[in-house]
Amino acid sequence: QKEVEQNSGPLSVPEGAIASLNCTYSDRGSQSFFWYRQYSGKSPELIMFIYSNGDKEDGRFTAQLNKASQYVSLLIRDSQPSDSATYLCAVKTVYGNKLVFGAGTILRVKS
Amino acid sequence: DGGITQSPKYLFRKEGQNVTLSCEQNLNHDAMYWYRQDPGQGLRLIYYSQIVNDFQKGDIAEGYSVSREKKESFPLTVTSAQKNPTAFYLCAARDTPTDTQYFGPGTRLTVL
Numbered sequence: 001q002k003e004v005e006q007n008s009g010p011l012s013v014p015e016g017a018i019a020s021l022n023c024t025y026s027d028r029g030s031q032s033f034f035w036y037r038q039y040s041g042k043s044p045e046l047i048m049f050i051y052s053n054g055d056k057e058d059g060r061f062t063a064q065l066n067k068a069s070q071y072v073s074l075l076i077r078d079s080q081p082s083d084s085a086t087y088l089c090a091v092k093t094v095y096g097n098k099l100v101f102g103a104g105t106i107l108r109v110k111s
Numbered sequence: 112d113g114g115i116t117q118s119p120k121y122l123f124r125k126e127g128q129n130v131t132l133s134c135e136q137n138l139n140h141d142a143m144y145w146y147r148q149d150p151g152q153g154l155r156l157i158y159y160s161q162i163v164n165d166f167q168k169g170d171i172a173e174g175y176s177v178s179r180e181k182k183e184s185f186p187l188t189v190t191s192a193q194k195n196p197t198a199f200y201l202c203a204a205r206d207t208p209t210d211t212q213y214f215g216p217g218t219r220l221t222v223l
Binding site: 034043044045049097 | 213
């Protein structure tokens, strides 16, 4: 079992819809979770991080964390074509200051 | 202008050559990381350094070497022992209070 798993996609949504991206992780002791966006040929850029169970909102983005079920999700409201990218989920390891990345989900927003 | 810089943007290596990728940061972060990304895959950790003059191997350190003589700089050398070095290399620095890693623009290495 991979430490951090994401559906590779592509996930296709129409412009203006809600895109829902999911990530599961294997280490129950993980405490810090991150979502990055990566455009083709570019480096990852941070969208948001979440530490506590529940929802965290930042503009059109909402991160949701459920530690009991070991999943973290990212919702993108009012999806725009410019949101088309690969979204990487990252989980901080319990021991050592390292991040483990999922392989990413490709999102395509169609206008 | 604060941030992380990597050079060169593109690098071509001949078989048997060692090449060094540069990573510099002016964010005053203690910890720095090197990742490799292959097409369609996530980031894999090569080496990381949590403080000057100290570094640890990541998951795929074979064929790579690093140094950390200054807080601002964390160069990565891809040696001839790395049999499949063609990839996108990313350097990151960690903001300690939030554990967030911020990335440089990357270096794309191609073996000729």
